[in-house]
Amino acid sequence: MTHLIRLGGLLAGVLVVVVVLLQVVPAPAVLEELGFHTSNPEVNAEEWASLPVQYVGSAVCVNCHEDKYTMWERSDHQTINCETCHGPGAAHVETGAPPVVVESSRELCALCHAALVSRPGNFPQVDMEEMGNGAECIKCHDPHEPRAGMPKQVPHELEGRSNCQSCHRPHEPWERTPPIPPHPVEGRENCLECHGPDELRGMTLPRVPHSLEGRSECLLCHNAEGIKPPPEDHAGRKTISCLNCHRTELD
Amino acid sequence: MGAKGLLGGALAYSGVASVMRKPARAEGVTRGLLAPEPVKIDWKKYHWGFVCDDDKCIGCGRCVVACKKENDVPWEPEYNRTWVERYVIDEEGEFFVDSPNAGRDGFAADYMNVKYEALDVRKSFFVPKLCNQCDNPPCVKVCPVGATYMTDDGVVLVDHGHCIGCRYCIQACPYGARFMLPRGHKSHFGVDRVIDKCNWCYHRIHRGLLPACVQACPVEARLFGDLRDPESVVSRITREKRVYTLKPELGTDPKVFYLGFEKGVH
Numbered sequence: 001m002t003h004l005i006r007l008g009g010l011l012a013g014v015l016v017v018v019v020v021l022l023q024v025v026p027a028p029a030v031l032e033e034l035g036f037h038t039s040n041p042e043v044n045a046e047e048w049a050s051l052p053v054q055y056v057g058s059a060v061c062v063n064c065h066e067d068k069y070t071m072w073e074r075s076d077h078q079t080i081n082c083e084t085c086h087g088p089g090a091a092h093v094e095t096g097a098p099p100v101v102v103e104s105s106r107e108l109c110a111l112c113h114a115a116l117v118s119r120p121g122n123f124p125q126v127d128m129e130e131m132g133n134g135a136e137c138i139k140c141h142d143p144h145e146p147r148a149g150m151p152k153q154v155p156h157e158l159e160g161r162s163n164c165q166s167c168h169r170p171h172e173p174w175e176r177t178p179p180i181p182p183h184p185v186e187g188r189e190n191c192l193e194c195h196g197p198d199e200l201r202g203m204t205l206p207r208v209p210h211s212l213e214g215r216s217e218c219l220l221c222h223n224a225e226g227i228k229p230p231p232e233d234h235a236g237r238k239t240i241s242c243l244n245c246h247r248t249e250l251d
Numbered sequence: 252m253g254a255k256g257l258l259g260g261a262l263a264y265s266g267v268a269s270v271m272r273k274p275a276r277a278e279g280v281t282r283g284l285l286a287p288e289p290v291k292i293d294w295k296k297y298h299w300g301f302v303c304d305d306d307k308c309i310g311c312g313r314c315v316v317a318c319k320k321e322n323d324v325p326w327e328p329e330y331n332r333t334w335v336e337r338y339v340i341d342e343e344g345e346f347f348v349d350s351p352n353a354g355r356d357g358f359a360a361d362y363m364n365v366k367y368e369a370l371d372v373r374k375s376f377f378v379p380k381l382c383n384q385c386d387n388p389p390c391v392k393v394c395p396v397g398a399t400y401m402t403d404d405g406v407v408l409v410d411h412g413h414c415i416g417c418r419y420c421i422q423a424c425p426y427g428a429r430f431m432l433p434r435g436h437k438s439h440f441g442v443d444r445v446i447d448k449c450n451w452c453y454h455r456i457h458r459g460l461l462p463a464c465v466q467a468c469p470v471e472a473r474l475f476g477d478l479r480d481p482e483s484v485v486s487r488i489t490r491e492k493r494v495y496t497l498k499p500e501l502g503t504d505p506k507v508f509y510l511g512f513e514k515g516v517h
Binding site: 038039040041044045046047048049050051052053054055057077079080081083084087088107110111112114116117118119120123128 | 288289306307308309310311312313317320321337338339357358359360364367372375376377396397398400402403408410412413439440450453454455457458460463466467468469470471
């Protein structure tokens with residue numbers, strides 16, 4: 001019986017020595033080459049951090065596309081980065097070519113503006129089947145300044161609310177307040193002049209002094225060379241929006 | 252100048268979200284010099300957080316597209332680092348959840364809405380999903396080879412050089428945030444059939460840029476910032492608003508916080 005205990009003791013001793021040796025002696029380099037090593041998070045994290053960037057941000061686009069940028073940065077689309085519609089710009093910026101995507105389809109606009117039951121109710125949505133008879137949206141709406149000449153109507157009741165700026169504060173942006181006026185408010189004290197419901201809208205603005213029958217294209221006559229050109233600050237507005245503010249005398 | 256001052260000064264970083272909302276004109280950025288190099292500082296001082304606002308999400312899917320293009324994620328809808336789910340609740344209170352093409356193509360196409368036409372919808376909304384970068388990540392614990400880990404600034408990464416593709420972490424993640432790169436689609440590190448996941452665009456946030464999905468979101472439904480900076484947008488929201496996390500009962504301690512959260516979202 002003793003010899004078995006002795007043998008067992010010997011084996012236990014050898015085991016302890018092997019385990020201790022494995023801890024003390026460093027693994028030979030050849031094992032590392034074979035892949036028997038653990039991950040080094042510090043090195044790997046740096047590798048991840050140095051991957052190339054594809055979406056460069058609108059702040060880069062302005063360097064060449066200042067005209068589009070200045071329109072866009074004051075428009076209702078100011079929260080949308082250039083690359084959200086135009087695709088990643090890194091290759092374009094680095095080499096100048098190929099150009100970024102310029103997509104003009106209705107489907108692109110519909111991604112955001114098609115009426116869906118799941119969308120927040122206060123987000124501007126249209127029935128794509130009714131709107132525009134299948135024509136490209138950008139024929140009337142400039143994507144860089146979607147509301148050109150089309151002041152938005154107040155989307156809520158006005159009863160009991162007399163001071164628009166008590167909620168729509170131009171100087172206190174904060175993520176979840178009602179929308180901030182996207183234009184200067186100086187000289188435009190009466191918000192409802194443009195944004196009010198139909199009966200309040202455009203009461204003091206110049207009215208159309210003639211019947212509109214048979215005249216659907218205002219700009220045919222009212223242009224720089226024609227009768228009563230629109231004032232300078234109306235640049236970029238299109239026929240479709242004239243009647244948003246200017247009513248006929250019969251109205 | 253401390254680490255924070257360095258980053259703040261160099262990249263106007265402290266209010267990273269607000270900076271990107273109204274992009275300041277980038278002085279000195281010219282052709283060929285487009286993105287700054289990754290900043291090397293003590294990232295232990297940062298702890299990133301993410302806010303998704305279900306009240307704002309319009310389901311356009313541009314975040315999914317941006318993520319795929321920025322991170323070279325396979326274009327097929329089975330592989331996603333981020334995706335958008337649509338919740339529809341009918342008058343009886345029954346839930347319908349779907350995510351056609353993972354939200355990549357939006358939700359506006361007719362074929363995506365046919366099945367809800369006959370439904371009496373009581374309520375419906377979109378929920379953006381992505382890796383929660385849990386402070387107590389089950390995926391890291393189960394990895395048999397130590398190939399996935401949490402960085403100093405609290406992001407869970409996968410070392411593609413060590414991942415053996417056993418998929419144990421896919422099973423362990425309660426949010427379905429992980430997937431395997433298909434055969435033939437090599438990652439930036441030259442391997443396929445390894446695990447990939449959202450890392451909040453680790454290469455962007457270390458350059459002072461926002462994650463691609465946050466930058467691409469047209470309605471500010473995705474917000475990103477440093478939870479240790481009391482003035483960051485995520486700090487302000489998590490401090491001042493009622494925010495929710497997904498499956499809080501699991502104790503994973505997620506760092507994606509939801510605003511406008513509905514009962515029943517999981």
